Amino acid sequence: MLTLNLIREQKDFVVERLKIKNFDAASLVDKILELDAIRRDTQKNYDAILADINRISKEIGELIRSGKKAEADAAKTKTTSLKEESRRLAERLDEIDKELRSELIKLPNLPHESVSPGHGAENNVKVREGGVIKELEETALPHWELIKKYDIIDFELGTKLTGAGFPVYKGKGAKLERALINFFLDEGEKAGYKEVLPPIVVNEDSAFATGQLPDKEGQMYLIGSDNYYLIPTAEVPVTNIFRDVILDAADLPIKTMAYTPCFRREAGSWGAHVRGLNRLHQFDKVEIVQIAHPDHSYEALEEMVSHVEGLVKKLGLPYRIMKLCGGDMSFTSALTYDFEVWSGAQKRWLEVSSVSNFESFQANRLKCRFREKGGKQNRLVHTLNGSALALPRIVAALLENNQTPSGIIVPEVLAKYTGFNIID
RNA sequence: GGAGAAAUGGCAGAGUGGUCUAAUGCGGCGGUCUUGAAAACCGUUGUCCCGAGUAAUCGGGACCGGGGGUUCGAAUCCCUCUUUCUCCGCCA
Incomplete structure (x- = not known):
């Protein structure tokens, strides 16, 4: 499996090299990069929501410790919608990850620069x-x-x-x-x-x-x-x-x-x-x-x-x-x-x-x-x-x-x- | 196959719902001291993902055997799988 980094940074090189193996990678590489962008975006949103939940949970702990029960309960209701959203994003992230991986494993290894072209x-x-x-x-x-x-x-x-x-x-x-x-x-x-x-x-x-x-x-x-x-x-x-x-x-x-x-x-x-x-x-x-x-x-x-x-x-x-x-x-x-x-x-x-x-x-x-x-x-x-x-x-x-x-x-x-x- | 116990960082080992940002020890790395080394002392310490930055680095997230669940919050509670250990059974 090629690394995503290589594909991101040297897309044209990857496509060019794979021609030596008679493999047309152009559309596959584009699809991978597109999925990768979606994945990173999804992860960014997901992490931000988890950070919110973590922060609020910490606050609830402090409120309870200082005996402010009513305020703690109020804070709890705030997390309900965040939790729903995080669950949705977690599923989405998982889906994208699997799809990205299944595309990524379709790419053959790049031949070494000394390998000559040929069919058989x-x-x-x-x-x-x-x-x-x-x-x-x-x-x-x-x-x-x-x-x-x-x-x-x-x-x-x-x-x-x-x-x-x-x-x-x-x-x-x-x-x-x-x-x-x-x-x-x-x-x-x-x-x-x-x-x-x-x-x-x-x-x-x-x-x-x-x-x-x-x-x-x-x-x-x-x-x-x-x-x-x-x-x-x-x-x-x-x-x-x-x-x-x-x-x-x-x-x-x-x-x-x-x-x-x-x-x-x-x-x-x-x-x-x-x-x-x-x-x-x-x-x-x-x-x-x-x-x-x-x-x-x-x-x-x-x-x-x-x-x-x-x-x-x-x-x-x-x-x-x-x-x-x-x-x-x-x-x-x-x-x-x-x-x-x-x-x-x-x-x-x-x-x-x-x-x-x-x-x-x-x-x-x-x-x-x-x-x-x-x-x-x-x-x-x-x-x-x-x-x-x-x-x-x-x-x-x-x-x-x-x-x-x-x-x-x-x-x-x-x-x-x-x-x-x-x-x- | 049956009964019981356990799984935490490189290793050992504490931690039974909220500063766990995982104690402590050993090891590793850097330093002080030394002609050099050892000892002692001081500091440091994992992996992956996302973001910012030329970079050093900084911010966020995940990971305490795997997977799932409960909860505002899980190393800690529940379910499940796997593995290891002890005893019994079977067996080359």
Whole structure:
């Protein structure tokens, strides 16, 4: 959520910037400013009436204390009409507030000045790439064949237990999954991230604060009996740790990471590109989150990008880093880098991580601020997050790229976690 | 699931209808003293909204777990929800 101050002071700038995201904000911004003016006016009147009531009440107290009962009773009748008016204004203020807020949350975050315009993935900008793409043998199999051949991930069994998109990891498949999680967490710890193991169901307040509600409601599984949501990403519980919190500038940046299963309904997605591990309803992910000082959040972003880059390098996967164009960025992001790894048998790039700076957009909803030493006013922090990493597509790429006639070679860095170096 | 108790500022903790403008202590910040530090002493202290001002600041309003109510007036009384603690039950 953008701050009202920004919209008030730099209306034209807001409208101009949002064009990069192909969002025409002009009429929405006007409506917001109009509602804002009404709200302030209403509040001014309301506060004045409350001040009157407070003053008269104080006088009544003094009159009663000095035994002037008749005068006190007279004063009481004066407040009757004021009370009626205050009640009316309180209702009006509440209404306006809600309306203003519901409009305000329709505005996407402003893209960073370096974000280029564009409509979709085809306009994203390649930042750099690494690793070596090897040509696989003619007989190379896509991962959905490999997992059957070695019996390590079972979709049919998952369908029996739950439904499509909920695979069962078996034997070396389960162990590989566990190894990757531990590898990612250990690397994160080395990079200074504090591990947390949060709940994987959250309440409405949390889902709202990170922006999953209201616009992505249909993407989350809802536990209706308690009105809880299964998390689509650890970003939700981890970032919400900092909801309604005032931090000390000296404590920034705060680096947190979490492994969690993630749940996505992904309604309406089918086709060859979502086969096998490419898109699941439940998957594992290690997420890194930083709460940063606004003056240093882009340094934090670069640091996160190089952390993620280190992971894919160590796994020996060919990768490229894409800077998203305005049209391909999420509603809440100011700047996003996507990591893609090469899938040898599918012969295409798979997105395995998305690292973003949300600047103060999430912090404003979260009400996460910080106090600067000697500073008069609290400021909103900047929040950032990134996958480090999402497992299924990493597994898919590892299986496909590392296949040999005798089995699938496990990357060296993982061997100490798996206890084996080949899946056969 | 049953019975009882509680929720107050960064923390501890007083406050049962009207100077609560929330006592006091601890902590934090600033200062005096000191070569420096500690101790002692003095001062200061939260968040949000509205208005005035270039600004320092000033004025008004809201906030004592959340929501609602009674009253001219609520931290204080009533209703409701949530959470925590104690005891009992159940349980990996």
